[in-house]
Amino acid sequence: MSExxxxxxxxxxKYMIGHxxxxxxxxxxxxxxxxxxxxxxxxxxxxxxxxQSVSDPGREELWALRDVSFEVKRxxxxxxxxxxxxxxxxxxxxxxxxxxxxxxxxxxRGRVASLLEVGTGFHPELTGRENIFLNGAxxxxxxxxxxxxxxxxxxxxxxxxxxxxxxxxxxxGMQVRLAFAVAAHLEPEILVVDExxxxxxxxxxxxxxxxxxxxxxxxxxxxFVSHDMGAINTLCEKAMLLNAGSIVASGATRExxxxxxxxxxxxxxxxxxxxxxxxxxLIGVDVTQNGRSTNVINSRQPFTIAIEYENVEVVPGxxxxxxxxxxxxEVIFTTSDYDDLTEPAANRRTGRFISTVTIPAKxxxxxSIYATVAADVRNDRMICVVPDVLRADVVDxxxxxxxxTHRRDGVVAPILTWHMVPVDSSPPAEQSKWEARSxxxxxxxxx
Amino acid sequence: MxxxxxxxxAGRTDREYWKDLWRYRELFYFLAWRDVLVRYKQAVLGVxxxxxxxxxxxxxxxxxxxxxxxxxxxxxxxxxLVLAAMLPWQLFINAMQEGSNSLVANTNMITKxxxxxxxxxxxxxxxxxxxxxxxxxxxxxxxxxxxxxxGVRLLAIPVFTALVVIASLGATxxxxxxxxxxxxxxxxxxxxxxxxxxxxxxAFSSRIVPERWRLLYSLNPxxxxxxxxxxxxxxxxxxxxxxxxxxxxxxxxxLLVSGVWYFRRTERTFADVx
Numbered sequence: 001m002s003e004x005x006x007x008x009x010x011x012x013x014k015y016m017i018g019h020x021x022x023x024x025x026x027x028x029x030x031x032x033x034x035x036x037x038x039x040x041x042x043x044x045x046x047x048x049x050x051x052q053s054v055s056d057p058g059r060e061e062l063w064a065l066r067d068v069s070f071e072v073k074r075x076x077x078x079x080x081x082x083x084x085x086x087x088x089x090x091x092x093x094x095x096x097x098x099x100x101x102x103x104x105x106x107x108x109r110g111r112v113a114s115l116l117e118v119g120t121g122f123h124p125e126l127t128g129r130e131n132i133f134l135n136g137a138x139x140x141x142x143x144x145x146x147x148x149x150x151x152x153x154x155x156x157x158x159x160x161x162x163x164x165x166x167x168x169x170x171x172x173g174m175q176v177r178l179a180f181a182v183a184a185h186l187e188p189e190i191l192v193v194d195e196x197x198x199x200x201x202x203x204x205x206x207x208x209x210x211x212x213x214x215x216x217x218x219x220x221x222x223x224f225v226s227h228d229m230g231a232i233n234t235l236c237e238k239a240m241l242l243n244a245g246s247i248v249a250s251g252a253t254r255e256x257x258x259x260x261x262x263x264x265x266x267x268x269x270x271x272x273x274x275x276x277x278x279x280x281x282l283i284g285v286d287v288t289q290n291g292r293s294t295n296v297i298n299s300r301q302p303f304t305i306a307i308e309y310e311n312v313e314v315v316p317g318x319x320x321x322x323x324x325x326x327x328x329x330e331v332i333f334t335t336s337d338y339d340d341l342t343e344p345a346a347n348r349r350t351g352r353f354i355s356t357v358t359i360p361a362k363x364x365x366x367x368s369i370y371a372t373v374a375a376d377v378r379n380d381r382m383i384c385v386v387p388d389v390l391r392a393d394v395v396d397x398x399x400x401x402x403x404x405t406h407r408r409d410g411v412v413a414p415i416l417t418w419h420m421v422p423v424d425s426s427p428p429a430e431q432s433k434w435e436a437r438s439x440x441x442x443x444x445x446x447x
Numbered sequence: 448m449x450x451x452x453x454x455x456x457a458g459r460t461d462r463e464y465w466k467d468l469w470r471y472r473e474l475f476y477f478l479a480w481r482d483v484l485v486r487y488k489q490a491v492l493g494v495x496x497x498x499x500x501x502x503x504x505x506x507x508x509x510x511x512x513x514x515x516x517x518x519x520x521x522x523x524x525x526x527x528l529v530l531a532a533m534l535p536w537q538l539f540i541n542a543m544q545e546g547s548n549s550l551v552a553n554t555n556m557i558t559k560x561x562x563x564x565x566x567x568x569x570x571x572x573x574x575x576x577x578x579x580x581x582x583x584x585x586x587x588x589x590x591x592x593x594x595x596x597x598g599v600r601l602l603a604i605p606v607f608t609a610l611v612v613i614a615s616l617g618a619t620x621x622x623x624x625x626x627x628x629x630x631x632x633x634x635x636x637x638x639x640x641x642x643x644x645x646x647x648x649x650a651f652s653s654r655i656v657p658e659r660w661r662l663l664y665s666l667n668p669x670x671x672x673x674x675x676x677x678x679x680x681x682x683x684x685x686x687x688x689x690x691x692x693x694x695x696x697x698x699x700x701x702l703l704v705s706g707v708w709y710f711r712r713t714e715r716t717f718a719d720v721x
Contacts, residue, residue: 012457015719093718097455097561100715105456112453120559123481125488130481137477138560166488 005109005190005221006072006095012103013065013090013245064090066245067104077222079236079253081229081260083295086242088225092192095223110189110221113140119179124168128159128178131167135182149185156211157181184211190221229257229395230366258397261298271389273373278383279313280320280375283352285389287371295392299364299413305390306356307373314348315377320355323372325388332369332411338378362415364394365408464711468563475566479573482545486574497578498585501533508533508650518651522683524593530586531680532649532673534579535611539618539669540640541575546619547636550627554721564714565707568619576612586680600679607675610699614668617702620710627721628713648673653686662690668702671695 065087072078080088093099095106096114121138122131132153136146146153154160157178159170167175193212216222216235226232232239232253239256241249241263249259273282286293289303297303305322321336337355371390375383453463487493505526512518513525520528549571550557550564557564590597626632644650647669656664664670671692677685 094455097453098558099718101455101457103457105454108453108455114560121553121556123485125485126481130484134477134481137474138556138562140560143473143477 003073004071005074005076006070006106006223008071008095008104008106009069010104011065011068011091011094011101011106012063013087013094013099014102015062015064017060017062063245065094065101068242068245068247069104070240070247070250072221072223074221075219076238077216077224077236079232079239079256080223080225080242081227081232081239081256082242087245088242089194090245091242092194092223092225096192108190111140112190112192113183113186113188114192114194118183119175122167122175122179125166127166128163128170131178132182135179139183139186140188141186145187153181153185156184156207180208184208184215188220190223191215192223194225227368227393228366229260229397233257254397257395261296261395261397273386273389278375279311279315280318280383281310281312282373282375282384282386282389283308283310285371285373285386287390287392295390297364297369297392297394299366299394299396300361300398302358302361304356304358305371306354308352308354309375310352311348311350314350315383316348317377317380318348318375318383319378320375321373322357323374324359325370325372326365326411327368327370330411332364363412365411365413366394366396368393464563468565471562471566474562475570478566478570482570482574483577494581497581501530501537501582502585504537505529505533512650518655521652521654523681524589527589527593527595527681528652528677529650530589531677532647534582534586535607535672535676536644536647536649536669537582538575538579538608538611539615540643541578542572542612542615543618543622544636544640545574546571546615547622547626547632549619550623550717551630551721557721558718564717565620565710568623568710569616571623572612572615572619575615579608590680595681597680598682600682603675603679607672607679610668610672610675610695613703614672614699617699617704617706620703620706624710624713624717627717643667643669648686652677661686665691665694666698668695668698672699 068087068091080091082088090099092114094101095108096112098114119135121135123134126134132150133143133146136153137143141149154163157174157180159174159178162170162174167178170178212222212235222235224232224235236253239250239253240247241256241260243263248263249256271285273284285308286306287295287297287303288306289297289301294303307320307322309320319336319338321334321338323334324332326332335357337357369392370388371392372385372387373389374385377383487496490496492499508529509525512529513520546568549567553567556562557567622632622636646667648656653661653664653670653674665688671687672695674685674687674691675695678687
């Protein structure tokens, strides 16, 4: 019996992506003729074959995954990290047999359950009870298996009272809880998970993470994809870093996370904004850390958001602002160049400018952040808004591996300095002040 | 555990597929069960619809073709002539309508979990089959009403039913796979249904088709099946020849084999193009 449960050799996946190369229609006649020729061509293609091997000038090859080889031992917990589009999801889809690789092969020993999304196949018209059975079957459980775990699933989901209510009457939180409860009770030999922990409220997230930990510690093999470096650090002892479809590095989680941070910076180019309306034209937005553009931010260091814009007209009382939200859509904070009433807001001139704001270190929580950039006139009107113009992932490389046991509640997670002073040996002045205050309040109570 | 090693390979011709189909039979039951349950949820008349639809169509056809157009019924009450054809026909077109959309309707499952995709159109056929079984009650009622004594020929019904089911599976395999890639087929299916209604002897007996065209007419596999139903139920009024049965069987077989072949061919790209 081999100790490897997953052996992948040279996996590759090619997608064909369409391009808009055709010129725009000049006349109605052109449009009609064009659509007819296209229809004809499509019809021909349909008859000839379904897999287009014929080269098409309007289409381009894209290798979402390229020559990926790795091995996973039984009981390993492997984290897969990489930026959006690095090929993580494609890899999981191939391992989950959702899509076929274009090249290479993978041998998998044992039952695989992929939780690419919880609640797959849920039907709004069916009751909670019916959905448990349906979803369980979709995830690969047998009917007897679901029956034997039914009570456990219901208890975990905390929706006992609504079991015979159609799912469409559930709140979204309840739906998610039910979905995760079913998924968490799968007992596969290999569990493939993609970002499921970002669901539900805080308490439920904690519970889910705990459950995942149990699963992982039950000697099962886990493949885990997430942007949440905290969760990766917690759950996985090994990690693999993907970039542009290839494995760049693999090894101990901590090192790989550090590498990820390092690599992500510098590769990223500023966002261009095509919106030109109103008296202020936004041109571009950029995030830099340590002098390099990035979309992965190390939370232990400060970073800067730079906004390039053109003042077409000077608007008195106008301000430029940044609204930062987390992935739940909650506002983390709002900041504007009017905040401290200094130079920028007072000295508006026409022309092109770059305004920068620096966000201090040790403030943001791990996870994705979305920045909305806007300009407005205070208490009056909006000049322009570009919602979620930037997305970046905040990562804490020194994240505590037991973070989930004392995960901090709130939209920010500032690391503040605490001081501890023993009471009896402290300077007398300090002590008397305290005493004075408490006697004051006692006097007030007596009055 | 290592006995069930799964190999994922580019362009593999997996013999495993048919085993998988068997392994996933529970999911098949569940999907069929879901579709049956969902079909009439929040419908006041519920299951009555599977009786009402053929009943109303039968009435319309009897009035239009039997009364007004005065088409011959060859000694059989016109409503029965229509009903005997209606049951297999509705099974076929319902399966086609439900089935052709079955993959697209299950997009989120297809892009998120593995299962042999043939299960989706097949479970849609089951739903139509359940409808068919319920509407048999209607047939029994009208047979009693017109005092048609069922004969030994009724034993042929399961055979013809099996043929319709196979034809439905073949047609839905084609249409569902094509709909994944070309959503145009959403518009094609209603057209096939309408056109097929006249190209098949649903509202009339195939005897009204001139003799010399009948062979050509029988190339439509539904002709043999529908006339088979009429023959099994009524005996009279049917135009069932050996050659039309043979044509039906071979047509249906060709439909199934080609349908499953095309489905299997395109299946591996469903998740990418859907």
